[in-house]
Amino acid sequence: MQMKATAITPTGLKAVCSQCNLRELCLPFGLTGEEIDRLDELVAGRRKVRRQHHLYSAGAPFEAIYAIRAGSFKTDVLLEDGREQVTGFQMTGEILGLDGISSETHSCNATALEDSEVCVIPFGQLEELSRQVESLQHQFHKVMSREIVRDHGVMMLLGSMRAEERLAAFLLNLSKRFMARGYSPAEFHLRMTRDEIGSYLGLKLETVSRAFSKFQDEGLVAVHQKHIRIIDLEGLRRLLTHCAKQT
Template sequence: MTDCNNIKPKPVGLKSACANCSVLELCLPLGLNDFEVKRLDDLIVQRVRVRKGNTLYRQGDPLHALYAVRLGFFKTTLTSEDGREQVTGFQMSGEILGMDAISDDRHSCNAVALEDSEVCPLQFSQLERLSRDLPSLQHNLNKLMSREIVKDHNLLLMMGNMNSDERLAAFFLNLSQRLSLRGYSPFNFILRMRREEIGSYLGLRLETISRGIARLRELGLLEVHAREVKILDLEGLKGLIAGCGHHGTPL
């Protein structure tokens, strides 16, 4: 993996106009008026392109900015002392990267692009100052941090209460719902991550992932060919995990 901070960012236009962004209603400016969006937009000097496989930031790096994902897909990982990687999440357009560093000013994980991506950097010190002037922006930041806590709780619930098939069904349902919110098909999509990465995230071995996909196929719930997913029975997926208290909150 290549560290994005050690390569010259590719400029993608001089400015990133939040008001014209396709994921405005999912990102930090949600609910801000035109004047407030303009002030937030002024913090973004230019978007940064992160090539597939490159690292936006690494575990232990100092906090400089939060990153709004404009295009593409990322994974966040933890690296153990013996070099093993644990996937902690998958992030797509309209979501924010970097909040893991707010508590102690250093990133606790790595953020790696799973496809060619673009992010909008928001210098954190400037964002803090602006949020003091704009209560609606501070409210949005608080909501985003609360969402991260809920996501962690849902992951713990899934690990503790769901069997392997239910975890896999919840994963596909979650992806379907998040993509639908962005205007994509909830029934047909491409996996940006490898099966090994899905297994790491769900706490399952690769062979368990493969068997689980086969069982979901046998139940007539979905088909998976390489990385192409076709959901055949969305309500059936929901029904499979209904007894576990999962209601589609982003994992």
């Protein structure tokens, strides 16, 4: 029988960045082994989040950021009248919670799309360590900046693209991220509903569904519910670059 010497978290396991196969995608990227060990020390442990449950909610006090160890999440903001805008879908190795730094309060909700697990990184300690470890500081700044660049991409999508371009961009983006994680870039399972995709892309679920069907008819992808197989990657890319007005 196994002893649980460091049963300090709900999962009974201490996070260990150095052993984590996501470290190249995550905060430890670019750190030396010794530096990663120091990062390990401050990771307060892991936390499991069940499907449909919140990791944090808008208005909650900000204390830590989170690295996704398993599973996936969506973040969204709500308007007073109930309208929801999904601001992003996050997968393993990606960091959640950066929105909370500015006001010391979370400004959006983070919800697990499937049973998931995160590493909890207390923010005050992260700042402290990144004052000592230059490469950690730099990597953290890069992570934040990447989020800003990503957001600009979404604005481009929402502000300047038509429905099919948006969906194509969405699929290509997912494909790329699955590939970076060692999964097939051509075949994957969507964790979110049509409604959530629609909210993210600024479309109604019916429009998303129709666009999927159209892609299928055109032989670009094979869609079976949430299962996606990309057949013609180049075709999708072409859709993106000059669809709007095929001048």
